[in-house]
Amino acid sequence: MAVVAAKACNDNVQFVYNKFLCSLQIKHGALHVRCLKKLRLLVPRSPSSYHKEVPLCDIISVSTSRAEWNFNSTNDTLVTNNAYFNQSSSSPCYVLEVETVTKFRDKRWKIKTLKFQTSCEISCNDWCQYIKCKLQECLNKSSCQRPQNLLVFINPYGGRGKAKSVYKHEVAPLFEKVGIQTTVVLTQYRNHAREYVEKNDLDFFDGIVAVGGDGMLNEVINGLLVRTQKDNNIPLESCAINSGNASSSSYAKPTLRLGLIPAGSTNCISYVSQGNEDPATSALHIIVGDSHPLDLVSLHSDDGAFLRFSFSMTSYGYFGDVLDNSERLRKLGPSRYDFAGINAFVQLQAYPGEVHYLPSKVDHQSGQSKCRYPCSTCMDSIRKKQNYTPDKIESDAKQFTENNNATSFPTVQSASEVNDFSVHCDLSEIGFTVNKNPTGLEYEPVNIGMSAFPMITQNSFVEHISVPASDCEEWKVTRGNFIMVNSALMSCACAKCPYGLSPTAHLADGNVDLILVRQSSRANFFRYLLSHIGKGDRFDFPFVEVHRVRAFQYRAITKDEISLSDSSLEPITEEIPSLEKKTCKTSCWNTDGEIISKPNINVLVHRGLVNLFSRGIEE
């Protein structure tokens, strides 16, 4: 049938489309509509200027129907003189209907039906079959099939409690229209979706969709990842490199794709992966079967216990305090974040800590391209990963362990002993380099005894870090009083911050942007926060630094350690409470809107560990 259709479609069949006589052609993955002649005198465009190109992957359905010719011969002089119309008008009209997505400037998608009329029933049917075949070929090539059966979780309480109505009015009709079967679960309690995904048989489904905010997607991701590791007998505590897995981590990748229908107070993933928070657009990305890999980080406590997976922001300090405050103001709805933000700002605090990080080979400065469809950075990393053979992963891992075979944490020299800290510190001998703060102001090397210091051994990193050594630089360490330690796995754009915490972060490049906001005045910190409203450079502050990293580890410095005449950790302004005046408090972590109260954590990036129903933002 396909061959017959293809043959027929090579003939020069003419269709009437949008007041033009036109021909159709499929090439380079798109349906081309080329206009040959205009059928109405008053149409301003010339036929040669009219050329429409519909990517096959944007076509939703193709069908045929019968209709009436819709010419008005009294108004249309050209029509009445046109040979095609004269022949056709007396014969029946067959319509080839191509339903496709149409795209608006704000990246919203809607369904549009293109109607091509002809008097030849056979040509109409052949073209219908031909487009269907080509569409299937295109889907097979990209190995992204369109979902037929979806598991849908709706959080009835997230955001303004609108998720149920959003699904009912904007999404369900679209799924019904294309014949997607759904199993809908209204969540009854926190972690209901997570438990459901962990315990139930999912073989029947092609994907899981969360209707709510980022918190709902986070639940589903955690449930699915935990379940997948269980199914594959992979302990969550281990991140050793797995030679059988093309991923940079030992975690097994789930086969189900995931989607979010944005209906929460923060829908960061929708902003970052499609450029808006429009539920219908998200539904259409699911319907056309889009697929884009998404990096995740796994969070482990300092004793190696698994905490959770996260896909966007993991932040300590100010954002942790905002979330902590906002949980107490839940009854205020989404506006609680504004109140909590003001409250945390009034009580602004810097937290003493130490950050170990493994820089990526592509540093933040040189990786300035934005993540846009088709994103070569994300796709390159996938291709590279595919070339990364199991043998190479194992040999790199071995080399990495041999090169860094130190078992004890090195003694950091005193400030007076060390002038150029980045070079002459003992740490460099075992693969650590201690950074010098660009300002040279906020912190200096400290004289701190090992006995009082939380033990971080190089081996403890090797156990948990699962990135190929050849893709990374050496581990580095820095310390100071931090208002915030942020990590952005993606740009983290949202309605309040349209360019995000880190505008050039990618969805699937295997890196996370580590943003260290050191102690400064309230006014400076406010300027830093304000810089997120616009396009401007949010890293152009002397107290802010950014590193593109594959992994990092945070250790809070305790009061005992501070008391060891640690001059580096003195506040530089009187505005923010001094550590001497206050007890040495710790903050909590805010990871995708969930709280982790333990301050000491390990954060590891896992490249493209899940696939989203998305293609990335189209320019």
Ligand SMILES: Nc1ncnc2c1ncn2[C@@H]1O[C@H](COP(=O)(O)OP(=O)(O)OP(=O)(O)O)[C@@H](O)[C@H]1O
């Ligand atoms: N039925 C339920 N009752 C209470 N909590 C739920 C329920 N279903 C899901 N949750 C939890 O609510 C949290 C927030 O949900 P979601 O992300 O959908 O909405 P949100 O409005 O963006 O978030 P938030 O309310 O935190 O601003 C999620 O972390 C999820 O675990």
